[in-house]
Amino acid sequence: MTSLALLTALAGVTTVSTLYLVGQSREAEAQTPVPVTLATPLAATVLTAEELGDPVMAERREAALRPRQTLIELVEDLGANRSDAALSLKALYEADLVDPRRVPAGLKVNAYFRGDGESAQLASLSMSNEAGKQIMSRRMPDGSFRPLLLRAHTEPVARRITATIDTSIYETALSKGARDQQVVDFARVFAFDLDFQRDIHPGDEFEMVYEEIVDERGNHVRTGDVIYAAINGKALDKAYYRFTPGDDGMTDFFDTNGDAATKFLMKTPINGARLSSNFGYRRHPISGYNKLHKGTDFAAPSGTPIYAAGHGTIERANRYGGYGNYVRIQHKNGYETAYAHMLRFGPGIRSGRRVRQGDIIGYVGSTGASTGPHLHYEVLINGKQVNAMTLKLPTGRKLSESPEILAEFEQVRAGIDALRLGGQMMASGDSDTAIEPGDTPPAP
Numbered sequence: 284m285t286s287l288a289l290l291t292a293l294a295g296v297t298t299v300s301t302l303y304l305v306g307q308s309r310e311a312e313a314q315t316p317v318p319v320t321l322a323t324p325l326a327a328t329v330l331t332a333e334e335l336g337d338p339v340m341a342e343r344r345e346a347a348l349r350p351r352q353t354l355i356e357l358v359e360d361l362g363a364n365r366s367d368a369a370l371s372l373k374a375l376y377e378a379d380l381v382d383p384r385r386v387p388a389g390l391k392v393n394a395y396f397r398g399d400g401e402s403a404q405l406a407s408l409s410m411s412n413e414a415g416k417q418i419m420s421r422r423m424p425d426g427s428f429r430p431l432l433l434r435a436h437t438e439p440v441a442r443r444i445t446a447t448i449d450t451s452i453y454e455t456a457l458s459k460g461a462r463d464q465q466v467v468d469f470a471r472v473f474a475f476d477l478d479f480q481r482d483i484h485p486g487d488e489f490e491m492v493y494e495e496i497v498d499e500r501g502n503h504v505r506t507g508d509v510i511y512a513a514i515n516g517k518a519l520d521k522a523y524y525r526f527t528p529g530d531d532g533m534t535d536f537f538d539t540n541g542d543a544a545t546k547f548l549m550k551t552p553i554n555g556a557r558l559s560s561n562f563g564y565r566r567h568p569i570s571g572y573n574k575l576h577k578g579t580d581f582a583a584p585s586g587t588p589i590y591a592a593g594h595g596t597i598e599r600a601n602r603y604g605g606y607g608n609y610v611r612i613q614h615k616n617g618y619e620t621a622y623a624h625m626l627r628f629g630p631g632i633r634s635g636r637r638v639r640q641g642d643i644i645g646y647v648g649s650t651g652a653s654t655g656p657h658l659h660y661e662v663l664i665n666g667k668q669v670n671a672m673t674l675k676l677p678t679g680r681k682l683s684e685s686p687e688i689l690a691e692f693e694q695v696r697a698g699i700d701a702l703r704l705g706g707q708m709m710a711s712g713d714s715d716t717a718i719e720p721g722d723t724p725p726a727p
């Protein structure tokens with residue numbers, strides 16, 4: 284029985300999966316995987332060699348790779364003879380299904396044996412080094428091993444969470460089924476509008492819709508993007524939609540009117556800091572003279588990361604007199620930002636390097652003329668320091684300035700709203716809901 288026949292014989296199934304047979308050098312010229320579409324749901328998470336193999340298949344043995352152990356040692360420990368262990372793995376290596384130099388400790392390997400005890404013979408090996416994928420090496424009647432790659436049929440579903448914040452958005456979202464990455468993404472959307480330490484209050488409401496990739500049995504394979512983020516609270520009432528404009532391809536979040544969440548510069552290029560000294564005249568803590576303080580000070584523990592306030596090019600990153608370790612970034616339209624008293628610079632930060640908004644450029648310290656760990660932050664326009672806190676900064680992109688792009692956005696926005704409303708109709712209470720994309724309930 285050929286492998287293909289074996290696999291095709293796997294019936295009793297409902298949806299379509301794609302399966303890749305990897306040609307073996309002895310019998311196939313093609314080394315590239317050949318996609319075979321079957322009318323079968325091969326949920327990778329449940330597929331085992333037993334399901335694939337002949338019914339008299341015997342014993343399954345399982346082990347996880349230990350640190351510094353090689354795969355061949357593991358397969359031998361499971362009871363395969365040296366030659367079978369080597370041949371079964373060589374088939375996987377030659378087909379590029381497993382890179383022997385990059386096998387993570389902890390990788391689970393299943394081995395299937397025919398026969399008993401000492402005389403048991405390795406029939407197949409299987410492992411999964413990536414969600415949604417199952418790799419096998421299967422003994423053929425001639426004693427050779429054939430590599431197989433089985434891919435679960437996956438699809439994105441939208442998940443919606445609406446909740447009232449009791450403790451934090453993080454805890455509330457996790458308790459509703461979101462994962463760390465979605466909460467981080469959600470917070471990033473609001474980074475320009477909100478200080479999460481100060482501006483979130485118990486009783487505020489939030490909503491997020493995110494994609495999740497699942498196999499046909501609904502098992503989680505991986506998380507996808509947040510596509511909608513909204514807060515309805517004391518400090519802010521705002522909703523953002525994920526959208527990639529067709530002209531510049533820069534994915535961002537846009538509010539109902541098509542204004543980007545991302546602004547030109549961040550007001551507070553540091554998390555969790557306390558504003559300790561404003562721009563303006565004050566008695567200098569070291570010299571004692573009354574002089575203009577040309578920046579804003581944020582007190583924060585030594586080592587707290589400092590972010591690039593906007594996209595730009597590093598003009599200098601060096602020791603600079605009383606400023607201590609100092610970074611200055613040049614942005615568009617005559618704007619610059621400067622960061623002083625750093626403990627040290629971020630990885631790879633040096634003059635001439637381009638940075639993106641949010642990149643770590645250094646860490647809070649107390650170098651130069653400084654009385655304690657803080658970030659001294661300056662915004663300059665055409666070389667002159669201005670008050671960053673009261674400055675009306677240029678906003679991010681406004682889609683209303685590009686009518687065609689705005690029309691694209693409005694379609695995407697309507698699609699996301701339809702998902703949300705669909706979810707509401709299906710929802711029991713306000714808990715999280717899986718929404719099948721493609722359902723198009725009446726537009727709001």
Ligand SMILES: [Zn+2]
Nearest residue numbers: 578579580659
């Ligand atoms: Zn200062």
